[in-house]
């Protein structure tokens with residue numbers, strides 16, 4: 001819990017911070033905010049990730065200091081693991097030897113840390129880091145505020161998702177008072193895409209299909225499309241949401257060809273439709289409205305099986 005985290009930070013000096021593989025705005029923003037809080041306290045922190053910082057987050061304060069490596073080789077006084085369901089999620093070898101502080105806002109996380117601080121009421125881990133900052137008596141610097149704001153903004157879908165609360169806006173307001181420039185954060189995140197990402201989006205959207213009911217839609221990205229667009233792997237992130245933005249659509253699938261006849265599948269849904277259950281049928285998992293899995297085989301076969309799983313999920317809710 002929070003008091004244990006505060007006590008550990010106050011009594012120790014050398015820390016590492018990590019988060020899940022393929023880091024997103026909350027995990028990176030929260031990690032870097034914590035980094036700057038520790039710097040403000042005169043501590044010696046380092047952020048270590050298995051994967052490199054995605055293009056969209058490279059302008060975050062401290063992003064350039066993130067170390068990218070597959071293994072933790074040194075011992076630290078404490079290792080903060082941000083937004084991870086289990087100790088393997090950061091993809092870092094040697095992490096289990098550290099004194100681990102597990103910080104997450106998902107109630108489904110395993111209590112794998114020596115210290116576990118879980119707050120399922122927080123819209124983002126960023127909210128928790130902000131509370132930690134206050135509990136430590138640190139005045140949020142512009143760096144802390146910008147990183148925390150990025151975590152809030154991205155995890156709430158720009159303050160649009162159901163996890164957006166009065167507290168989210170209250171903290172966002174405080175962060176703006178501490179120097180965050182909302183327009184420049186949004187500009188860096190949503191108006192600085194590489195050309196290939198938008199080119200890929202065009203190719204992907206041209207594959208859009210829906211079932212007879214119009215409630216289920218799907219999109220595909222092949223290796224050929226990636227090559228044609230000159231896109232990087234991360235440029236396919238987020239495309240799934242365009243299918244979900246259709247008014248009548250309740251559940252969607254996004255198929256990304258990883259290699260020949262091997263597919264990475266992202267599933268999204270609205271409201272009570274549970275796509276995590278569908279992902280589990282394929283050995284994957286996730287949350288009710290956002291899940292993922294992998295499958296091998298011809299596209300037509302894989303697609304049919306996934307779409308029929310989504311149909312069951314949609315019908316299951318309709319029947320209740």
Ligand SMILES: [Mn+2]
Pocket residue numbers: 026027083105123124125155
């Ligand atoms: Mn989050």
